[in-house]
Amino acid sequence: MEQPGAMRVDDIVAAIVRRLTDRQRVVPEYIVRDAIEAALRRRAGDSELVPIDVAEELINGFCSGVTAVEDDSATMPAVLSGDETGRLMTALGLAVHVAAFNLDRDRLHVAQILNGAAAALVALGSAARAAHSDGTSAVLLSPATLRTARTTVIGVLQGLRDRGWQAHHLDQAGTAALFGGVLDMLGAVPPV
Known part of the structure; x- marks a missing residue:
């Protein structure tokens, strides 16, 4: 009833x-x-x-905290070097690794991290292939992809700092430095 x-x-x-x-x-x-x-x-x-x-x-x-999709039509894509692309790929791979180890703790947050990392890695791989076929080392990423990558990295840091996620198998200082460096790098590209 x-x-x-x-x-x-x-x-x-x-x-x-x-x-x-x-x-x-x-x-x-x-x-x-x-x-x-x-x-x-x-x-x-x-x-x-x-x-x-x-x-x-x-x-x-x-x-809460999930905002509406932003209109990126007037924003230029960001240009990443090969080194920057590699750093971003490393951070996204590490994000997947850390999230997977904490699946039993925070499934909804982990699912969002895994989904964001997958979407960003697919877009990043596609952009790297396009750069390679053009004969350049400049990888063009859309503002939406940059936002997804940034949100994913921030989400993992929040998991580690605020949600009790475990990453004892990793060098904590090195992991935080990698994520922080990538966030600084992403902040240096055109604002999204």
Whole structure:
């Protein structure tokens, strides 16, 4: 029996996935469901019906910080050297590595990191191939790709600093220096 002023978990998950998709963020539904169910267990135990105020809080909380897609049509692509391209690829690969080691801790955040890193690596690889076929070493990256790469690197740093992610198998100072250097490099390209 439906309770007035209540939402089903399926509806909450669908609302979150829809809102994230509208902002061009792709997160698998099962990850969102796991995160919602974990949040509900911490609050009041298992329940299929969630009071509307709690449902709205969950939807807004999971989607906070996710902004709408920006219009990049008037922004020029950034030009990266071969060295800068390699540094960015290294940082994105390390981001995947760190995120994968923390999948059991923070699945929603990890899924966003993995998705962002994959998108940035695909775009970066395509841009590097285009540079190679043109006979240049200048890799052109769109503002959207730079923003995705920056968001991904920042997300991993937040995981390590603020979310209790583990990276004991890595040199902590070296990892932070690599990410910091890449963020500085990305800040030096035209603003996005």
